Amino acid sequence: MAKNKGARIIITLECPCKNNNRTNQENNKRKKGIFRYTTSKNKRNNPSRLEIKKFCPYCNCHEMFKEIK
Structure with missing residues (x-):
């Protein structure tokens, strides 16, 4: 039997x-859009919205990624 998550x-x-408003020359070569990561979290330990610093290939820098609904 499978255990529940x-x-x-x-x-x-x-x-x-x-x-x-990204004006670097490198960023002009990048495609436009919204970049998203998926991950998992324990909602008992972290009930609030999660924020993690990750690399965004669209803006070519490390940004604070915020949890969306």
């Missing part, structure tokens, strides 16, 4: 920049 849920992390 318990308190772990799958969440989506989204870059807040959304390519707004």
Whole structure:
């Protein structure tokens, strides 16, 4: 029998920049859009929204990715 996952849920992390006002020459070569990561968290240990610093290939820098609904 399979065990149930318990308190772990799958969440989506989204870059807040959304390519707004990026003027570097390298960024002009990048495609536009919204980049998202998926991960899991324990909702008992972390009931609030999660924020993790990750690399965004669209804005070509490390940004604070925030959990979305």
